[in-house]
């Protein structure tokens with residue numbers, strides 16, 4: 731059966747990766763971005779992705795949630811090819827947080843947080859309860875739930891974005907430089923929050939960053955990319971001990987600097 735192949739003859743069941751790209755090609759017009767790109771992320775991993783600007787990180791993220799279709803190759807989520815799946819439903823199953831957050835300005839914070847549950851027709855009372863719980867989870871003061879986004883600080887808005895990404899209890903959360911636009915102190919505290927949430931929930935996270943220190947401190951594995959190619963996909967410890975290429979060595983050697 732799909733997703734539950736026995737392995738090793740010991741009766742153990744090997745789970746499918748949460749996310750798998752298999753030999754994917756992607757170009758914008760004539761410009762190839764990814765060529766023969768393969769990647770597998772296991773359930774419960776916290777993968778941070780880092781690389782030079784324009785190397786294709788966001789393209790990978792958009793292929794994962796079906797915003798983009800591969801020109802060739804396949805994308806599997808929890809073992810299922812997403813090609814034939816309803817894209818809206820697929821996206822609602824995943825949390826998505828981006829820099830700048832993209833909150834709805836005319837909705838209260840509470841309704842921003844529970845936007846996907848509302849689409850999923852979760853009753854109002856249940857949504858109110860969920861918003862309060864999520865606010866607590868991301869350490870957002872509950873009294874802010876009745877405000878509008880413009881009445882919050884940048885860091886608070888980022889927490890709302892995080893709460894919204896977690897609202898539908900997703901098994902996968904995709905984050906594109908979610909803490910890129912906040913000051914250092916707020917960023918440190920948001921990093922602690924997401925680390926704790928990962929530890930407590932076991933959610934699978936794909937997290938794009940420009941900050942190598944952030945990549946090394948948050949990731950259980952770090953994906954290092956340049957020009958559509960994977961240089962290394964390894965634990966922070968291995969990256970430090972055995973950088974596979976000069977590009978990785980330089981990146982890791984410059985920890986503390988953003989690229």
Ligand SMILES: Nc1ncnc2c1ncn2[C@@H]1O[C@H](COP(=O)(O)OP(=O)(O)OP(=O)(O)O)[C@@H](O)[C@H]1O
Pocket residue numbers: 758759763781782783784785786787788789790
């Ligand atoms: N819609 C588009 N049309 C044309 N080219 C695009 C489009 N989206 C991205 N690109 C190009 O594809 C390449 C990869 O873009 P992508 O956004 O995946 O890179 P990235 O690694 O996330 O970059 P950054 O770190 O700067 O955010 C870039 O050269 C970009 O200019």
